Each structure stands twice: as C-alpha cells, then as structure tokens.
Amino acid sequence: MLTFTGRDxxxxxxxxxxxxxxxxxxxxxxxxxxxxxxxxxGATGIGDAVIGCVPSLQLSQNSPNPFDGITxxxxxxxxxxxxxxxxxxxxxxxxxxxxxxxxxxxxxEIHITLSSAGVYLLTARQNGRSASVKMxxxxxxxxxxxxxxxxxxxxIPASDSPKTDNSSKGGTNNSFAPGHRMExxxxxxxxGVEVESGHKxxxxxxxxxxxxxxxxxxVDGQPCPGSPTVTDIDGNVYNTVQIDYQCWMRENLxxxxxxxxxxxxxxxxxxxxxxxxxxxYSSSDIPLSExxxxxxxxAVMHGKPSSNSxxxxxxxxxxxxxxxxxxxxxxxxxDYLSSRAEYICGxxxxxIAKALASTTWWEEYIDYQSICSPSDQSVNANNASGFSxxxxxxFWTGGLEEGQFAKFWSCTERMPGSSWGIYLLWVWPDxxxxxxxxxxxHSVRCLRD
Numbered sequence: 001m002l003t004f005t006g007r008d009x010x011x012x013x014x015x016x017x018x019x020x021x022x023x024x025x026x027x028x029x030x031x032x033x034x035x036x037x038x039x040x041x042g043a044t045g046i047g048d049a050v051i052g053c054v055p056s057l058q059l060s061q062n063s064p065n066p067f068d069g070i071t072x073x074x075x076x077x078x079x080x081x082x083x084x085x086x087x088x089x090x091x092x093x094x095x096x097x098x099x100x101x102x103x104x105x106x107x108x109e110i111h112i113t114l115s116s117a118g119v120y121l122l123t124a125r126q127n128g129r130s131a132s133v134k135m136x137x138x139x140x141x142x143x144x145x146x147x148x149x150x151x152x153x154x155x156i157p158a159s160d161s162p163k164t165d166n167s168s169k170g171g172t173n174n175s176f177a178p179g180h181r182m183e184x185x186x187x188x189x190x191x192g193v194e195v196e197s198g199h200k201x202x203x204x205x206x207x208x209x210x211x212x213x214x215x216x217x218x219v220d221g222q223p224c225p226g227s228p229t230v231t232d233i234d235g236n237v238y239n240t241v242q243i244d245y246q247c248w249m250r251e252n253l254x255x256x257x258x259x260x261x262x263x264x265x266x267x268x269x270x271x272x273x274x275x276x277x278x279x280x281y282s283s284s285d286i287p288l289s290e291x292x293x294x295x296x297x298x299a300v301m302h303g304k305p306s307s308n309s310x311x312x313x314x315x316x317x318x319x320x321x322x323x324x325x326x327x328x329x330x331x332x333x334x335d336y337l338s339s340r341a342e343y344i345c346g347x348x349x350x351x352i353a354k355a356l357a358s359t360t361w362w363e364e365y366i367d368y369q370s371i372c373s374p375s376d377q378s379v380n381a382n383n384a385s386g387f388s389x390x391x392x393x394x395f396w397t398g399g400l401e402e403g404q405f406a407k408f409w410s411c412t413e414r415m416p417g418s419s420w421g422i423y424l425l426w427v428w429p430d431x432x433x434x435x436x437x438x439x440x441x442h443s444v445r446c447l448r449d
Contacts, residue, residue: 004210005212006212017034017188017194019031019187021182022183023174024201057075057077057127059076060073066138067135068139069113069140071111071135072112073109073110075124076108077106078178078179084099084124084126085125087114088120089118090119090120096112096114098147098148110147113142113143114141115143116140117138119137121133121134121135122135179204180204181203181335182201185200197214198214202245202310202332203328204310205308205310208309213245218243219242221242222242223242224242224448230321232259233257233261236254244332244336250387253444253445255317255319256293258302259319264276264277266278272296275298276295276299277299278294279293280294285403286361286391291390291402292390292444294393300444306419307411309328312329312411317444318447322446322447323449324447325408325411325445327412327421327433329410334433338352345380350431351430352431353372353428353431354373354384355380356383356389358391361390362382362391363403363404370428373425374389374391390443391424395442404427405426406424408421408422408443409443417437418438419438420434421434
C-alpha cells in the first residue's frame with residue numbers, strides 16, 4: 001500500500017490534485033485523482049510486514065509468534081520454480097522439510113505444526129536464493145508438518161485503463177512484485193496553474209508513505225534543504241548531503257548515547273552479538289570528527305527488530321528525526337548513482353565507489369589496485385556525490401584495517417546473527433553489498449525520516 005503526500009522545499013504540506021504512478025519494469029501507469037491518497041498494489045501487493053533479504057523470495061514473520069504448536073507464514077515469490085522449505089531447531093537439526101514443485105509467482109501461505117516447544121528457524125530456498133525467519137513455539141502440535149495453502153494467484157495481467165474514480169483508497173490490478181523500479185510524480189494547483197513535483201524513482205519493496213517535493217528539485221552533493229546539519233544528543237553536529245531524494249548524514253556517527261539518553265557502553269576489546277558496544281581507536285591517524293565510532297549491530301538497533309522497509313522506521317542509534325538505513329535504502333542509493341553518468345567511472349555502471357569515497361585517508365596500494373578504485377588518482381576525482389565515505393576500517397579480533405575499508409551497517413537482518421551492509425574497498429571500483437556477523441564493529445550513516 002502506497003500513501004502519497006506533497007511537501008515544498010521548507011517541508012510544508014502541498015495539497016495535490018493528482019499523482020502519476022509508473023512501474024518502470026512492466027511499463028504501466030496509474031493516475032490517482034484527489035481525494036485519493038492511497039494506492040493498493042494488486043494481488044501480489046505491497047505488504048506491511050515484508051521480511052526477507054532478496055526481493056525475489058520473501059518470508060513474512062510467522063503469525064502468531066510465539067505460537068502454541070500451530071502457526072502460518074506467507075511466502076512471496078517473484079519468479080517461478082521449485083521451493084524447498086526447511087525447519088531446523090536451535091541445534092541445527094532438521095525437524096521438518098517440504099518441497100513445493102513449480103511454485104508460481106505470487107503470495108503463498110505455509111501452515112506449520114511443531115510437536116516440541118523451542119526456538120526454530122524456517123528457511124525457504126528457490127533458484128539459488130533463500131529467506132529465513134525465527135519462530136518461537138510454546139506448545140505441542142500434532143507432529144512436525146509443513147503444508148502449502150495456495151489460492152492459485154500469481155501475477156495478474158496489466159489492465160489497459162488507469163484508475164480514475166474519486167475514492168479515498170484506490171486499487172490496481174497491474175503487475176507488481178517487491179523490488180520493481182517505480183516512478184512517482186505529483187501535481188498541484190498553485191496560483192491557478194498546475195505544477196509538477198520532482199520525479200521520485202526508487203525500488204519499491206513494501207508499504208510506504210511517499211513524499212513528493214514541489215518547488216525546488218533536489219541538488220546532489222548539497223546540504224539537505226531544511227536540514228543542512230543535524231545535532232545528536234551528545235551535541236555532535238553533522239553536515240548533511242542530498243543525493244537524489246535521500247538526505248544523508250555526510251559524516252560517520254560518533255554518539256555515545258541513544259536519543260532517549262541511554263548510554264552506549266564502550267566495547268574495548270569485547271565482541272558481542274547481544275550486548276551493545278561502540279569502539280574507538282584513540283591512536284587512529286584519522287580524527288574522531290571524521291572517522292566516527294564503530295558500532296556492533298546490537299548498538300545500532302537499540303532493541304528494534306530488523307527492517308526491510310523504505311523508509312526503515314528504525315531510529316536505533318540515530319538522532320531524533322533520522323533512522324538507520326535499511327538494505328533496500330542502500331540499494332536505492334547505489335542504483336541511483338549507477339544510473340547517472342557523472343557518478344560512473346570508466347564506463348562501467350558498477351564503478352561508483354569513487355563517487356562515494358572521501359578525497360582523503362584512502363591508502364595507496366600501487367601493486368594491486370584497479371583504475372576507478374578509491375585509492376586510484378589517475379581518473380575521476382573522489383566524492384562526486386558528496387557522500388564522503390571515510391575508510392574508518394572495522395573492529396574485529398584481527399585489527400582495524402583503517403585506510404582500506406569503509407563499512408556501513410544497515411538495519412536489515414539476513415538471518416539470526418548476520419546482517420546486511422555496504423562497503424567500499426580501497427583497491428576496487430565497486431560498492432559491495434555484504435552480510436556480516438553482528439558482533440563486528442562498523443560505521444553508521446543515518447537517513448532523514
């Protein structure tokens with residue numbers, strides 16, 4: 001479900017007369033007319049609780065959870081193929097498994113019974129991809145079983161006509177699957193003339209309130225309109241940077257308290273995937289004001305659950321009015337940079353590391369480095385986007401590796417104990433989407449709500 005609202009450059013509400021919604025993957029278009037503000041996306045629609053790491057295969061959190069022997073979970077598939085479903089206990093033993101042949105794209109319900117109380121991991125695999133959720137069983141079911149309850153729905157063919165009726169909530173039967181690239185354009189009447197908002201293009205994964213901006217189009221690399229700086233609870237002031245329609249902190253987070261005043265313990269040499277810690281190297285060559293602190297994932301999340309939403313709605317360690325980016329929000333950033341020639345190095349759309357990397361602190365490694373890597377000075381200047389990724393390294397038992405890596409947490413869990421993030425490598429031109437164990441220390445960048 002998509003909800004639309006208009007704002008001007010000062011963040012004031014702008015009443016819209018209509019909104020155009022385009023799916024750039026299937027090349028269809030819908031128009032919402034006032035007083036519509038909501039669009040419900042078809043039978044494969046956007047859910048409110050999409051949990052999963054790969055857009056083409058997703059599992060919702062089971063419901064109920066905890067459960068008493070019997071529970072259900074939704075599986076969303078964007079492509080056809082056999083699906084294997086497996087349940088393992090906390091010791092890794094397989095307690096149930098089932099294969100569904102030639103699953104069609106769409107949403108499918110899985111019913112589960114378990115005979116023993118405990119913590120379990122449900123994993124679905126299809127076409128080389130997987131998704132998992134953790135389940136807590138409190139009671140005894142009639143054996144260990146996995147059954148599919150398929151209503152036969154798959155993608156509904158695109159309709160030939162747009163929606164034009166004036167209702168408060170509209171629907172579309174046009175084809176949609178989470179992860180499709182969408183474009184949104186708002187229109188408003190100002191001084192008797194219809195004006196157009198900026199075009200918002202993004203990968204759409206789930207329900208979202210989409211803010212369409214009127215008046216001033218975003219200017220990449222400049223301070224965010226209305227938020228040129230942000231101050232955390234410790235009094236640290238961070239510069240911001242606008243990149244397309246995302247407003248990012250331009251600097252790494254360096255707070256030792258959450259926005260509610262709760263202190264974050266200093267980690268020292270401790271590693272933990274349950275206790276929150278921040279890490280500091282006072283002997284670092286990079287000033288703290290530039291490198292920031294490194295945080296483990298429990299510190300980043302401040303007790304909040306994983307999110308795969310856009311926006312993530314996980315404040316976590318970020319200041320009030322800002323949030324920890326989800327994995328899809330990082331995808332929005334890198335996809336946008338890859339779509340613009342001014343951010344691409346050497347003609348390869350994946351070569352965007354230099355556009356994100358800061359102009360300082362990257363090691364030079366002449367014996368092994370690629371043209372277009374952050375440490376290479378032969379082509380393209382670093383930091384065309386203004387993101388200013390500092391190679392602050394990462395905390396682990398083997399050392400810091402400062403000057404070689406810029407690693408940033410997302411708030412999206414891949415599976416228990418492992419979460420997604422992105423990193424830049426000093427000798428490589430790509431930006432890598434990676435997953436890592438949650439006890440390691442990485443940098444944090446926050447996104448404006």
